[in-house]
Amino acid sequence: MxxxxxxxxxxxxxxxxxxxxxxxxxxxxxxxxxxxxxxxxxxxxxxxxxxxxxxxxxxxxxxxxxxxxxxxxxxxxxxxxxxxxxxxxxxxxxxxxxxxxxxxxxxxxxxxxxxxxxxxxxxxxxxxxxxxxxxxxxFDTAVTIATEAIDRIHTTAESHNRVMIVEVMGRHAGWIAATAGIAGGAELVLTPEEPFDIDRIERFLKHRHRAHASFSIVVVAEGAVPAEGTAMHYETQVGKFGEIVAGAIGERLKAEIEQRTGFDTRVTVLGHVQRGGTxxxxxxxxxxxxxxxxxxxxxxxxxxxxxxxxxxxxxxxxxxxxxxxxxxxxxxxxxxxxxxx
Amino acid sequence: MxxxxxxxxxxxxxxxxxxxxxxxxxxxxxxxxxxxxxxxxxxxxxxxxxxxxxxxxxxxxxxxxxxxxxxxxxxxxxxxxxxxxxxxxxxxxxxxxxxxxxxxxxxxxxxxxxxxxxxxxxxxxxxxxxxxxxxxxxFDTAVTIATEAIDRIHTTAESHNRVMIVEVMGRHAGWIAATAGIAGGAELVLTPEEPFDIDRIERFLKHRHRAHASFSIVVVAEGAVPAEGTAMHYETQVGKFGEIVAGAIGERLKAEIEQRTGFDTRVTVLGHVQRGGTxxxxxxxxxxxxxxxxxxxxxxxxxxxxxxxxxxxxxxxxxxxxxxxxxxxxxxxxxxxxxxx
Amino acid sequence: MxxxxxxxxxxxxxxxxxxxxxxxxxxxxxxxxxxxxxxxxxxxxxxxxxxxxxxxxxxxxxxxxxxxxxxxxxxxxxxxxxxxxxxxxxxxxxxxxxxxxxxxxxxxxxxxxxxxxxxxxxxxxxxxxxxxxxxxxxFDTAVTIATEAIDRIHTTAESHNRVMIVEVMGRHAGWIAATAGIAGGAELVLTPEEPFDIDRIERFLKHRHRAHASFSIVVVAEGAVPAEGTAMHYETQVGKFGEIVAGAIGERLKAEIEQRTGFDTRVTVLGHVQRGGTxxxxxxxxxxxxxxxxxxxxxxxxxxxxxxxxxxxxxxxxxxxxxxxxxxxxxxxxxxxxxxx
Amino acid sequence: MxxxxxxxxxxxxxxxxxxxxxxxxxxxxxxxxxxxxxxxxxxxxxxxxxxxxxxxxxxxxxxxxxxxxxxxxxxxxxxxxxxxxxxxxxxxxxxxxxxxxxxxxxxxxxxxxxxxxxxxxxxxxxxxxxxxxxxxxxFDTAVTIATEAIDRIHTTAESHNRVMIVEVMGRHAGWIAATAGIAGGAELVLTPEEPFDIDRIERFLKHRHRAHASFSIVVVAEGAVPAEGTAMHYETQVGKFGEIVAGAIGERLKAEIEQRTGFDTRVTVLGHVQRGGTxxxxxxxxxxxxxxxxxxxxxxxxxxxxxxxxxxxxxxxxxxxxxxxxxxxxxxxxxxxxxxx
CATH class of the missing domain: 3.40.50.450 (Rossmann fold)
Structure with a gap:
């Protein structure tokens, strides 16, 4: 045969x-x-x-x-x-x-x-x-790579008192964001399943940094979107055919958080490393x-x-x-x- | 509460x-x-x-x-x-x-x-x-560590034309042996679930090395035992209370295979590294x-x-x-x- | 004391x-x-x-x-x-x-x-x-992380016939680019020490892809610059004070290579993961x-x-x-x- | 040519x-x-x-x-x-x-x-x-593997209050033992360069466990030997031609330490994993x-x-x-x- x-x-x-x-x-x-x-x-x-x-x-x-x-x-x-x-x-x-x-x-x-x-x-x-x-x-390899990256970013976030945004893959579903977010101990996980409220994020981060913590890690799936009616300062860039562009939501969140909180904020777009290797x-x-x-x-x-x-x-x-x-x-x-x- | x-x-x-x-x-x-x-x-x-x-x-x-x-x-x-x-x-x-x-x-x-x-x-x-x-x-971490070890041993087995035995944990069930054996591409996987026939192992290794291959990897759970009625030259060492001793079955298999086939055979007992680390x-x-x-x-x-x-x-x-x-x-x-x- | x-x-x-x-x-x-x-x-x-x-x-x-x-x-x-x-x-x-x-x-x-x-x-x-x-x-940890990333990108580059650009740290010296480039088997390594000639890069990639290969990996230090007199289509973005911006040279190279060769080109900016973790x-x-x-x-x-x-x-x-x-x-x-x- | x-x-x-x-x-x-x-x-x-x-x-x-x-x-x-x-x-x-x-x-x-x-x-x-x-x-890969193993054993040693012996390669020189011992934070490093005094080891471990610590990690090169005149209870096993046998010194140390201190002591012989893999x-x-x-x-x-x-x-x-x-x-x-x- x-x-x-x-x-x-x-x-x-x-x-x-x-x-x-x-x-x-x-x-x-x-x-x-x-x-x-x-x-x-x-x-x-x-x-x-x-x-x-x-x-x-x-x-x-x-x-x-x-x-x-x-x-x-x-x-x-x-x-x-x-x-x-x-x-x-x-x-x-x-x-x-x-x-x-x-x-x-x-x-x-x-x-x-x-x-x-x-x-x-x-x-x-x-x-x-x-x-x-x-x-x-x-999937399992991608989560492992994303978690390793969050672990790495954790130590640098802590040393520098920053908000660190890690953008991971996931256009229609937030599996990597949710699992690597749990495994990496992220403070916020944003997925396509739950449109986010930027005002709540602002309050959360301000409260957290005032209360005790000196840093925060935000894991965001590339397909995460703001909830309807949310007023944001920056638009997410989309591709020629309206498709999701890697890095777009991460950069937008960074701009938004910096403007709203004044916290030093950095974004890392994991990109292709998530799909390669052993x-x-x-x-x-x-x-x-x-x-x-x-x-x-x-x-x-x-x-x-x-x-x-x-x-x-x-x-x-x-x-x-x-x-x-x-x-x-x-x-x-x-x-x-x-x-x- | x-x-x-x-x-x-x-x-x-x-x-x-x-x-x-x-x-x-x-x-x-x-x-x-x-x-x-x-x-x-x-x-x-x-x-x-x-x-x-x-x-x-x-x-x-x-x-x-x-x-x-x-x-x-x-x-x-x-x-x-x-x-x-x-x-x-x-x-x-x-x-x-x-x-x-x-x-x-x-x-x-x-x-x-x-x-x-x-x-x-x-x-x-x-x-x-x-x-x-x-x-x-x-369990997942143990399988990951055991697979990494088999990967490492693979390259050295191939370079030296050897039979490499890797003994992993598993006294009553062969989960690590079976999964790490599949993931590491082992030629033989021995578990407590399936008592092994040493004569068949001898025939398999001889045939394989005659046919084409220059090395073999055998993954054995510490609780693996020979099938009843199997005649073996060496006894497995047991502890004071009849309990399983780490390394015992690995060393016994090595002695048996070397005597029966004449192939250069080495054993690695993974031991405690399987249960530690990130x-x-x-x-x-x-x-x-x-x-x-x-x-x-x-x-x-x-x-x-x-x-x-x-x-x-x-x-x-x-x-x-x-x-x-x-x-x-x-x-x-x-x-x-x-x-x- | x-x-x-x-x-x-x-x-x-x-x-x-x-x-x-x-x-x-x-x-x-x-x-x-x-x-x-x-x-x-x-x-x-x-x-x-x-x-x-x-x-x-x-x-x-x-x-x-x-x-x-x-x-x-x-x-x-x-x-x-x-x-x-x-x-x-x-x-x-x-x-x-x-x-x-x-x-x-x-x-x-x-x-x-x-x-x-x-x-x-x-x-x-x-x-x-x-x-x-x-x-x-x-330094050694950063090189290790960058090499791992290149290894990962290697498999995806090969599967998809792409030019993959990996931007690593190094504003004034190209240590990470040179060493991780060697360790990862990069086809091109661009460093601040050697200003690059984009025309030569174009010829190299076209020749390589015509001759035999289906993909190329380019490792570029964030401080790499074109040689004087090189005509490029795109300007590198700089910060408010003229400082180097992460991702700028990588994105610029991508645009340039795509326009000149038509090859599908992707860029990964390793960023903060290079400085974190064990x-x-x-x-x-x-x-x-x-x-x-x-x-x-x-x-x-x-x-x-x-x-x-x-x-x-x-x-x-x-x-x-x-x-x-x-x-x-x-x-x-x-x-x-x-x-x- | x-x-x-x-x-x-x-x-x-x-x-x-x-x-x-x-x-x-x-x-x-x-x-x-x-x-x-x-x-x-x-x-x-x-x-x-x-x-x-x-x-x-x-x-x-x-x-x-x-x-x-x-x-x-x-x-x-x-x-x-x-x-x-x-x-x-x-x-x-x-x-x-x-x-x-x-x-x-x-x-x-x-x-x-x-x-x-x-x-x-x-x-x-x-x-x-x-x-x-x-x-x-x-060498660098071997040290990396040995250090990873010590890291893993560290967490299990700490959880169980044990003396953990890790035997690494090195017949004539203790490079892996010394470097992986430093990198892994070992309490004792035994090399061929410095014949060890088992009485001093006994005193050190007893003092340490009495004072504050609940565990100790001992890294030993396979070629480490006791200082002349040291009275030990157990002989190290040697091969047919008087050569060093993997595991011999580790097992001997374990027996000696257990007999002298009564501490639960385990030995891990890294063996072939040190020379394989990426x-x-x-x-x-x-x-x-x-x-x-x-x-x-x-x-x-x-x-x-x-x-x-x-x-x-x-x-x-x-x-x-x-x-x-x-x-x-x-x-x-x-x-x-x-x-x-």
Whole structure:
């Protein structure tokens, strides 16, 4: 059996663990040929593929990124994209396709599945906002990196009596902000789930610095927004198409806080470091388990499903169930972040 | 309200996060007095306590160990132990007691609860074998340390064509061995759950080294044992009371493999480094969530319960349900370890 | 004997090791009283001090920042500053003052020494540009953090075919850029020592991406500047007083490269994370050795000197010799960075 | 020009940085062919070689171990070894040979040089005891790993009131013990340089635990020995040929301390983890600089020399000057370790 494999969307640590598991298990247990496509759906459209063997996956477990390459290209959004995908899959005699990706890749996958291709998906995103699974590949490493950064900033904040803003990833959901905020002991955590009240922030910081503390750490997700009706002095910069720009909310908050409180305020935008480097054990294990579960699902004839972590177990959920949904940070986790500020 | 707090059994990273959460939430939300006992049940028996304030918990999130100290003392196993506990709790006017610990501490806690004291327990153990919760405090950090060690040993194994044995903790369950084995890409994982067949190991290593590979990594839990009827040349050393001794199984395997295969074989016993140092974000978050949940449970009048992680949620389970049970590594996780060898 | 102690300028990891060494050795070997001033020269001017004992320095070795606090205040630059310093030192009966700091603090120290106070200085700066010593406290940790970040960005660059710019600290000298650039395998390293030619960079990147590579990593010191006569499209933003602004050169390079090559280019400004967190062993050892050497120098009656690393030895150099000099990256190190691009 | 390259002795982190530098610079600057021999001198004797190209060295900077493999084989110690070496070098038309290794490899190199082969050596050893250079490749990473382990053990020691012994590498010199002992804040550091007095250790620990402290950390080099005339209860185990056995001195100290003081004492033998894994920036930079210096030396016609770090510079020293010498830890560093206990 010939099984296709691709990684799409932004790269995250742990992708190679999933690739390795698919190849090792597919070849070793089932005798499948695993055909890797380069740069996500782009490589399917272009017919850029190569058979993956044990040689390709040697020593890749601790390596971040994806040895298949990736791209933010979605075939269903471009003219003839889906046709080109179908043509390649037919030419390559691909009987099933394992797609590792986030929202965009999974959406494309369900479109391809509608066209009759057998699809098993594996969720990855450092934002952890894929619906239907407790965790996605890449999230744990991102939280670890963000927490390390907050730890570092903590010592410098304390030495200098400053307000330190740390902007982390999370456009639609504040998973990294909430968890790294708790782990790093942040005084304030701002997420897309809870639009913030800048007047309250001003009061909080003034009270805190008057009362006892000499510094504060504010962790803000890039998708955090002020509550409606909040009067702010500065506008957040947006991209050409109205999209969120890294650093925009962090810089805006800094300007606002400095103007309102007079406190020396600095902003650090973590950016790309959050998605690179050696994956944590959790992401390697999750990638490995998802990879094994995906190739096992292919072998059992499953289609149009996604591997998902549910408590201690890996299960399959229909792709149709997760489409168009964002998994937000639950209230009790946000409550813990608030309680420990 | 006066709430007692203690940490018992072996120390693990993440205890301070739980202590901090209990103190911060208890004082800030409920106005409780949190009374910390020194060195686990030992401090209750001896009346060694002090009120915990925000001052005590400054900057403790990234610090391993426990600022309360701990001891492997169990009051119900010594004459007059329980009476001394009750006397202290009465003298100190403790209305509820939060106990952070593993099997032994939790067992003592249920004995104290039977005597009429309100108890809320928080599970911690790097072995992750407390029943009723997906994860216990300390496990994630231990897996991270063990995986780092396997990564390091990997490069030296490869450079020297050796069999490298890494002995990790886990007397009754092989959680660290299985997860760090998967994350580190071990060729063999030996756990208490699956007694090993030394003849099969011999055949596997010989075949592997003949076929293609120049080295092998074997991860073994300290509680791993040979299958019944297996003929081995060397006996595992046991302690005075028949207990498991760190390093014993590792050294025995080394002797056995060298004699059977002639391969240069080395053993590394990770030992105490697995339970120390800065906790991972996962352990800080778990400790924080459990601490908040425990003090909230106290405030709601709950008793004789343990905080537990179930999927994405923190819940309470009756202490009676978990007593005497060991949470073993599930078959599907062991299967992944085998599949990716 | 009463010995004053202060940390001035930006905080760096390893300061606490030096403080600990001064206190432990001063108290234990010589029976001195060590008087710590809060927030650098600010605390001397304000008379904010406290006696430092073994209790203060428990467990501080692995902790970043400075337990004395610090400030970027220079008494010789403000009216009456030096007089206030002298008044406090007299009132506190300080017989010698140990100053831990960078250029600014050391300059202030030499002014105070001229006024008749016995001074022993200890160099710290993540920029490593203090003249007269092979290394200053904080540099090794900063390089380690910057290298880790480049490692992380490497995997994401490779997965996405991008030019990734990493801006690191270094206003007057490119130590972090050169060393982390070599350690991280950067394709281009831009330092204040070698003004860059943007046309050459354009040709290099185009050639490299045409020839074989799919990505490039450019490490740039915040003080890097274009060579005179270079025509660039974008101006670097400067601060109100003409000073260097973090992120300015990185963003400018990004704009320039994108416009000239059309390659997808991203910039990461490491910022404050470079100066925080647990010090590396090298910085702890350097801090410890400098602290011991400083208090020994005080005991021997030395004055107006700075501790310095020279090869494997710690020596003393006259403060007068280092004033006004910047230690630049030597040519052979820049040559290695170029050779391995 | 055809230049041979080998790595001999125990593997250490940073070897790949040196290999990469030799290949990149040799090929890029000089157009040399670099011929890599497998497994040190073993591969020269066996004629196991392959031309090294840029392809081989991609992404190796952060990878520990050596991509050439290594072995503890010395041709001058086996019959016909040197003749076989000369035969291979002639058959392969090798004009110069770059040898990366420790004492044993360097000694073999000087023997080969005597036979008329052009040799440039690069020092590596985690023990840091190669004479003539401030630092050898691998040392900084080993110290970092050992310090991390001591940090971890610190928190568990403190939580449990124990004496914790950490045995680190160092048979003839105590570099790791002294530096990691200072960096980790050990109470006692035992090195080969200073034979220890067990009676004094007993008095020190008893006094310390009586006075104030609840725990102690003892860092011991594997080559540490008791002072002559010291009466000890336990003998240190030695190997078949009288050689030092890992763990022997640690276990012996543990037995001795427990018997004399009654304190709960545990020993951790770091072992192979000290020599594996990602190299620190310092080791990557040192490897890169040494690699460039070695191939430059070859190009200039130098022979029978070793690259050496002297302060901030890389220089060449005659191999003849370093033969048979051990670089011991200098007194002032040992004094710092003692002063800060």
């Amino acid at each position: 010939r099984v296709g494999l691709l990684t799409g969307g932004g790269d995250v640590p742990g992708l190679n663990a999933a690739i390795r598991a698919v190849v090792k298990r597919g070849e070793g247990e089932y005798g499948h040929s695993i055909i890797g496509f380069r740069n996500g759906w782009r490589g399917v459209v272009d017919g850029a593929s190569e058979p993956m063997t044990r040689q390709h996956i040697r020593n890749v477990l601790p390596v971040g990124g994806t040895l298949l390459g990736t791209a933010r290209y979605h075939p269903h959004k471009s003219d003839g994209g889906l046709d080109a995908v179908m043509a390649t899959l037919e030419a390559e005699r691909i009987e099933a396709l394992i797609c590792i990706g986030g929202d965009g890749t999974l959406h494309a996958a369900s479109k391809v599945a509608e066209a009759g291709i057998r699809i098993v998906a594996i969720p990855k995103t450092i934002d952890n906002d894929v619906w239907g699974t407790d965790q996605s590949i890449g 994956p944590t054990p959790t992401d390697r294990i999750l990638g490995s388990r998802f990879g094994v579960a995906a190739i096992d699902a292919v072998a059992r004839g499953e289609s149009n499903v996604m591997t998902a972590l549910r408590g201690e177990r890996v299960e399959l959920v229909p792709l149709s169930e997760i489409a168009g949904k964002v998994k937000h940070v639950p209230d009790d986790l946000l409550a813990v972040a608030r309680a420990l500020a | 006066r709430v007692g707090l203690l940490t018992g059994g072996g120390d693990v990273p993440g205890l301070n996060a739980a202590i901090r959460a209990v103190v911060k939430r208890g004082e800030g939300e409920y106005g409780h007095s949190i009374i910390g006992f020194r060195n686990g049940w030992r401090g209750v028996v001896d009346g060694a306590s002090e009120p915990m304030t925000r001052q005590h918990i400054r900057n403790v999130l990234p610090v391993g160990g426990t600022l309360l100290g701990t001891a492997r003392y169990h009051p119900h196993k010594s004459d007059g132990g329980l009476d001394a506990v009750m006397a202290t709790l009465e003298a100190e006017r403790i209305e509820a007691l939060i106990c952070i610990g593993g099997d032994g501490t939790l067992h003592a806690a249920s004995k104290v609860a039977e005597a009429g004291i309100r108890i809320v327990a928080i599970p911690k153990t790097i072995d992750n074998d407390v029943w009723g919760t997906d994860q216990s405090i300390g 906790p991972t974000p996962t352990d800080r978050i778990l400790g924080s969530r459990f601490g908040v949940a425990a003090i909230d449970a106290v405030a709601r009048g709950e008793s004789n319960v343990m905080t537990a992680l179930r999927g994405e949620r923190v819940e309470l389970v009756p202490l009676s349900e978990i007593a005497g049970k060991v949470k073993h590594v599930p078959d599907d996780l062991l299967a992944v370890a085998r599949a990716l060898a | 009463r010995v004053g102690l202060l940390t001035g300028g930006g905080d760096v990891p390893g300061l606490n090791a030096a403080i600990r060494a001064v206190v432990k050795r001063g108290e234990g070997e010589y029976g001195h009283s060590i008087i710590g001033f809060r927030n650098g020269w600010r605390g001397v001017v304000d008379g904010a001090s406290e006696p430092m004992t073994r209790q203060h320095i428990r467990n501080v070795l692995p902790v970043g920042g400075t337990l004395l606090g610090t400030a970027r205040y220079h008494p010789h630059k403000s009216d009456g500053g030096l007089d206030a310093v002298m008044a406090t030192l007299e009132a506190e009966r300080i017989e010698a003052l140990i100053c831990i700091g960078g250029d600014g603090t050391l300059h202030a120290a030499s002014k105070v020494a001229e006024a008749g106070i016995r001074i022993v200085a200890i160099p710290k700066t993540i920029d490593n540009d203090v003249w007269g010593t092979d290394q200053s406290i904080g 010090p590396t062993p090298t910085d702890r050892i350097l801090g410890s050795r400098f602290g011991v050497a400083a208090i020994d120098a005080v005991a021997r009656g030395e004055s107006n000197v700075m501790t310095a690393l020279r090869g494997e030895r710690v020596e003393l150099v006259p403060l007068s010799e280092i004033a006004g000099k910047v230690k630049h990256v030597p040519d052979d190190l820049l040559a290695v960075a170029r050779a391995l691009a | 055809r230049v041979g390259l080998l790595t001999g002795g125990g593997d250490v982190p940073g070897l790949n940085a040196a290999i990469r530098a030799v290949v990149k610079r040799g090929e890029g600057e000089y157009g040399h062919s670099i011929i890599g021999f497998r497994n040190g001198w073993r591969g020269v004797v066996d004629g196991a070689s392959e031309p090294m190209t840029r392809q081989h060295i991609r992404n190796v900077l952060p990878v520990g171990g050596t991509l050439l493999g290594t072995a503890r084989y010395h041709p001058h110690k086996s019959d016909g070894g040197l003749d076989a070496v000369m035969a291979t070098l002639e058959a392969e038309r090798i004009e110069a040979l770059i040898c990366i290794g420790g004492d044993g490899t360097l000694h073999a190199a000087s023997k080969v040089a005597e036979a008329g082969i052009r040799i440039v050596a690069i020092p590596k050893t985690i023990d840091n005891d190669v004479w003539g250079t401030d630092q050898s490749i691998g 190299p620190t920036p310092t080791d990557r930079i040192l490897g890169s600089r040494f690699g460039v210096a070695a191939i430059d030396a070859v190009a200039r016609g130098e022979s029978n020399v070793m690259t050496a770090l002297r302060g901030e510079r890389v220089e060449l020293v005659p191999l003849s000057e370093i033969a048979g010498k051990v670089k011991h830890v200098p007194d002032d560093l040992l004094a710092v370790a003692r002063a800060l206990a």
